[in-house]
Amino acid sequence: LQLTGATTLGSLAGCAGQLPGTHDGEGREVKPRSTVTAEPDTSVNLTAASGTIRPAPDTSTANWMYEGQFPGPELRVQEGDVLSVELTNDLQEETTIHWHGVPVPNPVDGVPNVTQDPIASGDTFTYTFRAEPAGTYFYHSHVGLQLDRGLLGPLIVEERNPHVEYDREYVVIVDDYLPGEPEHPSDGGMGGGGGMGGRGGMMGDVRPPYEGLLINGRLPENPQTFDVTEGERIRFRFVNAASATVFGVRIAGHEMTVTHADGRPVEPVDVDSFVFGAGERYDAVVEATNPGTWAVQADALDGNEPPARAVVEYESAAGESPQPPSAASNQLQYGDLRAISSLDGVSGDPDRTFDLTLSRGSGQSYIWMIDGQVYPDADPFQIRPEEHVRIRMTNQSPVVHPMHLHGHFFKVGNAIKDTVLVPGHMGQVTIDFHADNPGRWLFHCHNLYHLDAGMARIVKYV
Ligand code: C2O
Ligand code: CU
Incomplete structure (x- = not known):
């Protein structure tokens, strides 16, 4: 790909x-979008702290995360609702949260030293904004390399009247997995210096030595199963929450109908695969008309790791191994995307x-x-x-x-x-x-x- x-x-x-x-x-x-003062419809507390994750049964690593979860807890609200998030910083360093893609008022955008003072260790900060427009978003720390330590989670703003019909949905967070502490690329390291390894780099770029690729926090040997029922329409909300990886995404045995790009509705377009970079999101509907056990696969376009994987499963014989996707032919192009709004x-x-x-x-x-x-x-x-x-x-x-x-x-x-x-x-x-x-x-x-x-x-x- x-x-x-x-x-x-x-x-x-x-x-x-x-x-x-x-x-x-x-x-x-x-007018400046001033900070919302209305009573919140949804109030959430998030604590950022270090902890341990287990992306596969025999793998555990220290990670930084929200509420001890990786990816962080799903925040799900209705379009137009006022969302209030109180962030407690239990890290040993400063942090913030950015609401990636949501056009929030400037004071709650979470950019350290630009829209707010960074939140000191032990302090709290409350972000309040009206969640609109509807879409698939994510939230993440905007301080240093903290995103690559695990400080991220999905933010779903549901449509009041969806233009897409579906029976069930799954959020699919695709990520590159970096156990331990990210290192700033060192001076003098033209594509290979310092602790960055330079692996997978192209002509002087560097990419951290990722130990794997993740879907919803899980390594490919420990894939999540998305249970579906034959005949259903499944809406997948794909989020590229990686720090340095462009992914190509495919689902074996199924075509995907892309319905949203970065949360914004588009005229439906049928594809076998799409490519997305860090920060991009696509929603795609899949019709469950081909029972079996099928791989959802995300390949790094600029890395050597085995692809990230999850599994779609319906009415299959137990023990059957998932069918990997075939080489993709019909890949989404930006030129195929036509916004509805x-x-x-x-x-x-x-x-x-x-x-x-x-x-x-x-x-x-x-x-x-x-x-x-x-x-x-x-x-x-x-x-x-x-x-x-x-x-x-x-x-x-x-x-x-x-x-x-x-x-x-x-x-x-x-x-x-x-x-x-x-x-x-x-x-x-x-x-x-x-x-x-x-x-x-x-x-x-x-x-x-x-x-x-x-x-x-x-x-x-x-
Ligand atoms: Cu400055 Cu996800 O963004
Ligand atoms: Cu760049």
Whole structure:
């Protein structure tokens, strides 16, 4: 399974702008989304602490997690509900939580030293926001490399009127498994220095020495079984919560009908497989019309680990081993995605355009840059409320970058997303968003090691 490279993902450049929808922004005042003061519909306490996980019966490792669970507890609310989460920090270091993909008010976005002071060890902090729009999201620490230590969990905002019919659903969190402490890539290690091993790296990139790939916190030798009944329609909510892995996903014996990209509804598209990067989500419906025991498989596109695996099982003879998926033929392309909902304020010509390069530093240090600058020592991108903002990215490096914008959805091609893969080798992707959520927002690569090495910028309303 291969990323199809610049010719496909890259061909999105320039698609935006000729899309349906009208600019309704005239005369409408954009106010900061202030912190919600209404009584919460759902209140949750999450404690971040270290503990031990058992991803397979004979494997146990120290991990950091929420409520002693890995992945963290599923937060599930109805669209429009006010969700209040009190986070207690029982770690020995500072932390925060970011609500990945949800356009929350800026003060509860969870970016340390940008939207809040980091929460000190022993302290608590309460995040309150209205959970909208409906979608498949996840939450994770936004401090350092804590995401790769296990501080993540699913956040599901249910539609009040789903446009997809289904009988049952499962959340599928795909992750790379790093026992022990993540290490910052060391200076001078061109793709192999320090503790990073450089395994699986491509032309100077580094990837931690992952000990395996996980679905819902379980190694492939210990797969979760998704029980289904013949005839049912199963909605799978796939979340790529990895720190440095792009995955290709397939289900043996079944076609997937992709219904949502990053939580936003799309016109249904039938595929055998899809590729997603860290921070991306897809919902897909599978019809249980082929009884048996079948593998749900996620292959790392840039690693050597055995694929992550779960099992779909219905009316099979006991002891039958799951059928692995065959080589995938019909792979989802961004160009196949057509959003059903519209994104206001991004039709026609943009009010402001940023033309950016994505590149690796050329010196001895492990550095990743957006437009030649290294975060936090980088100039914020300044925008004004109500503008239609375009960001065009050209990836001068050989590796793919999953770029994520906080606080906003963007239009890419005919899709609405919040995270997008920018292919290597001069791949180009253009995104358009409406400046409707004032604040200071992070725009960054969701490969945690690239983010940690400077691949971020602040988008600041002025
Ligand atoms: Cu999952 Cu800054 O994001
Ligand atoms: Cu990157």
